[in-house]
Amino acid sequence: MTAKSKTLDGQPVSLQDKWTADQGVVVMNGTQAIARVLLAQATLDRRRGISSAGYISGYRGSPLGSVDTTLWSIARRLESANILFQPGVNEDIAATAIRGTQQLNSVPSARYDGVFAAWYGKGPGVDRSGDAFKHGNYAGTHPQGGVLIFYGDDHAGKSSTVAHQSEQAVAASLIPSLYPADVQDVLSYGLLGFALSRYSGSWVGIKCVNEVAEQTATVELDLDHFQPILPPLLPDVPKEIHIQQASYNPLREEQIVVEHRLPLVHAFVRANRLDGIMIRAETPALGLITAGKSYGDVRAALALLGLDEAEAGAVGISLYKVGCIWPLEPIGIRDFATGQAVLFVVEEKKSFLEQQVAATLINQAHRPWVIGKLDEEGAPLLSSVMPLEPMDIAFAIAARLERLGRLDERMRAQLEALASTSVAANAIAVRRLPFFCSGCPHSRSTRVPEGSLSMTGIGCHTMVALVRPQQALLPTQMGGEGGNWIGLAPFTNTKHIFQNMGDGTYYHSGLLAIRAAVAARVNITYKILYNDAVAMTGGQPVDGPISVATIACQVRNEGVARIVVLSDDPSRHQGNPELPVGVTIGHRDELDAVQQELRDTPGCTVLIYEQTCAAEKRRRRKRGSYPNPPKRLFIAREVCEGVGTARYNRPASVWSPWKLHWVASGRSTNPVATRTTVA
Incomplete structure (x- = not known):
């Protein structure tokens, strides 16, 4: 798509629409969606007559390594929306600054009705910020402010010193977590997250994995019809659900979080259908429960088995998508479990949802088997370490259907084809170790x-x-x-x-x-x-x-x-x-x-x-902001025999800007340096 183009119906379209449009389909990636959430929240507040400001701080790291560059690229848009981007020196100082935005009424002469704030960082940043998170979350949020924590998880450890799964650490601070499955979810969960934070007084985490943060997709904007449902507050809900300037009482803070805020989170999740049944079998047998990236993987696994929604339902498969992975909303899970023979929880890394599902259903008179990382006999089913692929999940689902007597001949044929594909893929798998860039100091x-x-x-x-x-x-x-x-x-x-x-x-x-x-x-x-x-x-x-x-x-x-x-x-x-x-x-x-x-x-x-x-250096030279030294091509004739002689054609695109120097050793010598000491 060019910068300025038209849709099939003749309407003008631009890549800048992701920042300016309030309605319609736009193109953006997961990182840009984080920035768009802030701009959208500013727009919604302005329409509602709330004089708010925004604030975002954090520390870069894969898969959220380009949040700061994205925000810098739209600096003028942020400024016009009263959104301040302040990069953190480190993650915990940034989290403490986020807490400060919610203390707007604790000092005189506030210039805004509230400040909505967002933190970003990768898994190690979550770990080092646990103390700041807990202090901030226990203190609470401003009723017209709100806090989101965009935490990036590198499940495969492909760009980290350790592989990360951070929802347990976030839950340890009693912070709810939403888990987007795609870029559309990042937008929706972001805006719903701010609404939840203002409603409940809680900070709200949003888990971002590589496959979502780095995904580019077409998404639909519809700010005109965005209206979160806020369940009525019960008479016994204390005013301390939101941040207060009061006498210090740590045990009371914990009581407010556990006994009042978390129940409000359940109510909000239920009212706004953050969790929901995506496929309901007429005759339930196998109920799949999943969230985030794994939701997309389960959909792909069903497609590999040749099953669309109707066909999946016909063989007894139901599918439940969890939007809020902690605390798990119990009523929806109990309703979904009714009539199922087996609940199969599909999630990457260590069991998190599965434990909550089991705890929710343990005292039910009629409950299905709950499997995930292990099957009914305790045998391994899905890895607790390796990233899950749709093919892995497809084989696991098929095995469950086989045990339930629901695997038909068409699916068996699909499985045989998948098995041969899997063998071929494993045979050519090659691991490439990273190495320093050319010229890296x-x-x-x-x-x-x-x-x-x-x-x-x-x-x-x-x-x-x-x-x-x-x-x-x-x-x-x-x-x-x-x-x-x-x-x-x-x-x-x-x-x-x-x-x-x-x-x-x-x-x-x-x-x-x-x-x-x-x-x-x-x-x-x-x-x-x-x-x-x-x-x-x-x-x-x-x-x-x-x-x-x-x-x-x-x-x-x-x-x-x-x-x-x-x-x-x-x-x-x-x-x-x-x-x-x-x-x-x-x-x-x-x-x-x-x-x-x-x-x-x-x-x-x-x-x-x-x-x-x-x-x-290469980036700056392209921008003309770094000196471009003379280019020389050194050729070791002992190795590259005949290169540069008349019998070879010189490609102009390679040779013309270079001054050719023949050196016997193929090496250049550096100037002799003189060491000095500051006197």
Whole structure:
């Protein structure tokens, strides 16, 4: 679709419609839908005569790695809607700021009727923000504000140091969770989530997995008819369901959440049909219960078995889609379970819905079998670890239909075809390990002298654990870099270790780890890899003022005596008056010699390795904001025999912008660097 086009009926259409249209079909991805929820909420409040403002804060990370870039791209639209985007230094500080938006009536001279707020972050950010979440949720929300938590889960661990499933952690803070199955659900659940938060006084979580956050789809906007149902509040509901400025009573706060807010969540979910029966068999036998991504997978599994909705119902299959995965609304589940022989809960990762379903039905006089991760005999059924695929689910459903006597010959034929396809797919499956980008500074900066070891952390540089695993220990959590050496050092004859740390991690929480290492008097060298961008999630800037000189001053003030700066261009730092006295400046070619020197220096030392991310250089050069150096093509004639000679045609598109230099070794030499020390 072009930027300006027309639909089949002649109506103008634009890719900008996702931000401007209140009605009709638009195209957007899951991350853009998060931003659209905020703009839509501002529109709804304005129509209802509510003078509200919006606020969003958090910390980037897959699958929500581009929320900030999306918000920056619509900065003017956010400003015109009174929505403030404030990136968080880290996740828990961002969550605390979100809590502050709901305290609007606790200080005088409020400029708005309320502030609706949203937090975003990935699974590890949920973990580190548990304390902030619980404090904020127990305090409650403003009746014309509301809080959403968009938490990103990387079930497969494909872009994380650990695989994540965060609904248990969110539920531990007694925060309800909605789980969208697609981009349309992100929009719907987002707006319903704000309504639920205002109604119940509770923060509301929205689980976002890769397959939804990164999905692009056509969705339907209909703000004119969006009207959530708010069940009447019972006379005994206290005013404390919403945030109050009152005497501090922690036990009363917990009582309000458990005895009043969570029952209101059940009432809202039931009234607005967030959970619902999608297929009802005339003669129920197998009831499928699922949510989020797995809902789409179950639909795909039924299609693989050759079953549309009518055919699925005819063989006894019913399907229940759960929108609110915690706390599970009990009345709808009990109604769906009536008449079923077996309830099969299909969900990825560890059992979560299944346990709630079982607890809801355990005291029913007539209840079906409840299976999911295990079958009736305790045998494994669906993995609690690996991501589920539609084919896996199709085989599991077919096996249940077989046991119930509902598997017909047509489905058997489908299964045979699926089995042969599965074998062929497994035969060609190849795992490709990630590697440093071409020109990545980490491919050099993460090297250590012979006989030394290093520890990894959060960032692109952690790939050294895949590239050179014999030299690099596995990573800690973000901000914990080097903390494990504090515990390990007293019990080993290894005298020293190197710890890699990205500049983004340093600003996020890493400085505290350096402080701890200084306090513990361990022998460690922090290699702070200053790349001038958060390249792993799209080249965003670090979330605040930071420079090589600032880092050097901060670590010096924390008690680090020996500081070295290495750079691909040392002249950028020579003569810089902002660097503290005694900092040594050198060329990156001196890395090995400098590391050997620091390895023998007692205590905590810091090496700041400064070189801009190669991917970010390419991005900036395309924008004309970074110098474009002379391009040279070096050819090793011993390897590439005959290349460049007259008998070969030169492709103009490759050769014309390059100056060809023949070198015998195929290698270029770097200029000799002179090391200097700030006096």
